[in-house]
Amino acid sequence: xxxxxxxxxxxxxxxxxxxxxxxxxxxxxxxxxxxxxxxxxxxxxxxxxxxxxxxxxxxxxxxxxxxxxxxxxxxxxxxxxxxxxxxxxxxxxxxxxxxxxxxxxxxxxxxxxxxxxxxxxxxxxxxxxxxxxxxxxxxxxxxxxxxxxxxxxxxxxxxxxxxxxxxxxxxxxxxxxxxxxxxxxxxxxxxxx
Ligand code: C5P
Numbered sequence: 133x134x135x136x137x138x139x140x141x142x143x144x145x146x147x148x149x150x151x152x153x154x155x156x157x158x159x160x161x162x163x164x165x166x167x168x169x170x171x172x173x174x175x176x177x178x179x180x181x182x183x184x185x186x187x188x189x190x191x192x193x194x195x196x197x198x199x200x201x202x203x204x205x206x207x208x209x210x211x212x213x214x215x216x217x218x219x220x221x222x223x224x225x226x227x228x229x230x231x232x233x234x235x236x237x238x239x240x241x242x243x244x245x246x247x248x249x250x251x252x253x254x255x256x257x258x259x260x261x262x263x264x265x266x267x268x269x270x271x272x273x274x275x276x277x278x279x280x281x282x283x284x285x286x287x288x289x290x291x292x293x294x295x296x297x298x299x300x301x302x303x304x305x306x307x308x309x310x311x312x313x314x315x316x317x318x319x320x321x322x323x324x325x
Contacts, residue, residue: 165236173204243319252296
């Protein structure tokens with residue numbers, strides 16, 4: 133069975149948690165596509181060469197979830213040649229047999245416009261920064277500034293900017309529990325099956 137669930141949205145909106153839960157519920161494979169850009173940013177040197185030479189093991193290194201790695205990722209993610217180098221892998225993952233969930237910024241718009249389900253998961257910048265701060269600690273105002281800076285870069289870039297696909301179901305998790313957000317996402321997938 134070929135069935136793709138595309139989950140897009142800004143940093144720390146809950147895409148990863150929802151994506152993992154949906155994949156587990158339906159037995160689908162799951163790809164956190166942010167890790168690809170984080171791994172490219174972490175490699176240093178020429179980002180295009182890093183993207184072309186990326187191997188699966190690169191996604192498993194420590195430190196990729198840090199704030200600094202997120203910033204580095206969003207800087208290399210504006211480069212069209214970097215994005216182009218990562219398209220084929222993501223498309224294959226999305227359309228291989230067995231069902232797949234991909235979360236990122238451009239899955240429903242660029243990587244897999246034919247996805248059977250598109251979710252746009254969002255929340256206010258304050259709520260997202262608070263969630264991220266609970267994970268990473270430090271100064272809350274610095275975390276909020278980081279979230280806003282990354283939003284601006286992801287939404288403002290020319291190539292594959294973050295936006296909801298016209299046919300995406302929008303899930304604003306600002307005032308939702310994790311359980312409620314996951315239940316809603318599962319209901320949307322069930323309806324499309
Ligand atoms: O989702 P995550 O926070 O791990 O993504 C890190 C950065 O990678 C994002 O801020 C964005 O710039 C970039 N990204 C992207 N397209 C994707 C996934 C992530 O441009 N599909």
